[in-house]
Amino acid sequence: MIGEGIQSSNQRRHSFVKDHVEVGFFTDPSVCIGCKACEVACKEWNHVPDDGFTWSGNSYDNTGHLGASTWRHVMFLEQDRQKGNQIVGSHSLGDGDGEDPFRWVFLSDVCKHCEEAGCLESCPTGAIVRTEVGSVLVQNDVCNGCGYCVVSCPFGVIDRRPEPLPDAGGAFKCTFCYDRQKSGLVPACAKVCPTESIVFGRLDDLRARGVERVEQLRQSGYHDAQLYDPTETSVRGIHAFFLILGEPEAYGLPPKPQVPTIYLKSAWTAAFATAIGSFIATLLAFALFS
């Protein structure tokens, strides 16, 4: 926490990997200043290549969305709503009277490291694994780039890296800085976050902290503050959860994400019925019309 100095869980060394402790990210937009240090630190540490310099025209966000070469993405939301107990005036020229609420919200998006991860379940090579700390990791040397995880992620996080980028053809996403964690270091994005909008730590601690923070914000006038952690759906909760102001849709977050394995039963039933039906139809056709 801010004020704890090097004793903050974002700064001190840890042994979570050795002790098999479930870890998480708690990302809080109410203190994010949109500096994108997390994006830069992630790219630097993980040697993630640049994926083009395009001008999106969407606020100050030219990153766009998470992908094979973007593992942290700071969103810039411009909304015509009041932020907390902000005094509302007019920001438009011309008529000076009348309320004209406006707020700017920044949220650093990342792989959610689901409890039931669509990418991990769907991976046919076993390249995607669950680590000791509960995060979801793609083993780059095993992945053959079949692309099935891409359509199996309910959050649209993982993607196949296109040519001519280095390591093209494989699927990539946030590693939760597993290499750093193994050495007792904090993930790069949390380490550099100047306002501790990204907090790294034990998942149970962070969940308690998230609930506390929502309560605190509501009391200070942020009536639309809520936690985004889909524990009630088949995803069964995420290791990187968020505090959001307003509805999840505005952040491009699915309101009720489901892990696609829940669709397997009905789809396979239809497949087996068709398999048997086709076989019987063929036999009958030959038996009756030979």
Add this chain to the structure above:
Amino acid sequence: MTNDRPSEKRLEQLREQAWKDGVVTDRGVDVAGGPIPRKPGYYGEPVVRPPVWTWEIGLYFFIGGIGGMSAVIASAATLFHHIDLIRAAMWLAAIATILSPVLLIMDLGRPRLFLNMLRVFKHQSAMSMGAWILSGFGACTVPALIAVELHFHHVFSGALGQLIRIAAAIFIFGSAFFGTLLATYTGVLIGATAIPAWFLHRILLPIHFGTAGLGSAAAWLELIGHRIPALNVLGYYAAGVETALLIWLSLDKHGAADRAIHEHGSGWLIRIGEILNGPLAIILRLLGLVPFAAISFLIGSMVSRFGWIAVGRVSGADPEAVFAAERL
């Protein structure tokens, strides 16, 4: 990412003008949706990711379907002693079993690592199951074809010849078993994903892919000269089921969640495909134009396979479809 190319170009022009004249008097750039976004979701960015698969996968769905179901026809032909049909059907299955992995490997991001597909056996991954089904199909189909050819050309006689006959029958039934799964699992593969227009139709998809495979195999065998009543009946059966699926698809609409099936180019591909291998194939067959019915069915089922991939691309890129599907 919204790549606003006209605006990007306009910015370049403004920069050039500023460099030349030292001042810019013209109108600047209109920022789409700014300052407050009006697009659905986060600036209209996709919520889930559209498939990265290219044309190879659509073609594989088609060829795998034909090959798999042609082994089923071969097994029925074995029971009812149509030796020429067995040969033709097993050749078709064997060609499919060789082309399928080639297409799949071509589509991989790292084709050299294709063998990693057989590193694990995961029942919860339709892709893993598919890799094993295709392997099983190949492992039965190739020996079956060799045994059928040895038997047909009377290479061995006596006890050995008898043994080859039995081996051929066993391998044909093995490849029929894997073949039915090969033709239908592809529906599970795309049905059990996060793409709204796919998972909302996860029951229809395996029925459609399997039946289209059966009809295509029968149509192909008819086209190469096997004009027997049994294949004609299978042609009617497949086209009848496809017609029923066309009706089901037009009744079972989910609004914005699966609009990719009913709108856009992807919707047209689905519609054209379903009409060609449904009602049109039946009408042509009723008129006695069997070869045309067969061609119509084959083209229809190929078009609809590509149509379903296109549906995934459109639906996966549509944030409103994801939100609508989750609110259902």
